[in-house]
Amino acid sequence: MKKEGKLIVVSGPSGAGKGTVLKELLDNHEDFVCSVSATTRAPRTGDEDGVNYFFISKEQFLQQIEQNGFLEYAVYNNNFYGTPRKFVEEKLAAGKNVILEIEVQGALQIKKLFPGAVFIFITPESFEVLCDRLRSRGTESEDIIENRLAIAKKEAPNALLYDYIIVNRDGKVKEAADEILACVKAESLKPLANRDIIATYFE
């Protein structure tokens, strides 16, 4: 029987570079997959259905909630976001490490369901760098940026509830991806994961 994969929950403020770090990881390690969330928000330019998100209607979303189709869901900026249960359970059973890139609210729900999941918070090296990054993108209005920064400030204390905090420094994406690997490796070395080996001393 194949060893079950590890569930990895990744959160962090908008502008932390979560997507870039996860792409680096996924491109180089085929034992990792990323779960695709469902959302009721409208697709933005460049969004691909089934790649960035599954774009569904509010009615479809509510129906899937009723059918227990989500591992977690949350409302964020007036839109629903949810993690489809089936994909995650199948991939874990097939031995893949499954990454959920989700908001803090959803992460707390996952912690109850999967106490053995690895919780990783990604942040730039400071709030100041976060401000600079969001502004230098030049793709969003100052209003939207201010809103994101306010959310980032509000959610930052939750970082201390995660298992690990990874700093995504400018130009150090590979280092950040390697740190995710180290966290997942270290989790697999915890005593409970290896008690069968210790048990052989008593046979």
Next chain:
Amino acid sequence: MKKEGKLIVVSGPSGAGKGTVLKELLDNHEDFVCSVSATTRAPRTGDEDGVNYFFISKEQFLQQIEQNGFLEYAVYNNNFYGTPRKFVEEKLAAGKNVILEIEVQGALQIKKLFPGAVFIFITPESFEVLCDRLRSRGTESEDIIENRLAIAKKEAPNALLYDYIIVNRDGKVKEAADEILACVKAESLKPLANRDIIATYFE
């Protein structure tokens, strides 16, 4: 100011290959050093004073205990073994990761003094493999081997008190050394080690 190094405590039964794994690590990573223990046991063939151990008399050992010269000490097979305090404290202050290869009794003493140390237990993949390894060395009498195996059995449950259990599989010494690196890396990513970064969100 240089960031203080990490204290790493390594234990495991005689025959687990702790020395081989640590040599692999130390030979390739100069930010790691191994503490040299003091002992009252007689040097064996090949033992070098100051390399394998500092060989001292029982009187000298007792005097150093009185002068608070050891971080921990323990009696094992009727001999004293201790970790000289000064070396460890100086190296940590200089930013080196310091490895203590010590017995379970000593490890528990270190846990009280350095709650932030990383505790790693090294074991072969099973007790059976441990028996085979000790016997195939062919250097020790069956009496001594039986005694070591009895100690291994007695101490095995303590493995579950360590932070990590690393399995040193035959021919996989590099993998085991890399796992130590992953554990040390992961420890540096824990929330408390990074709370200064989160604090910048509130400035």
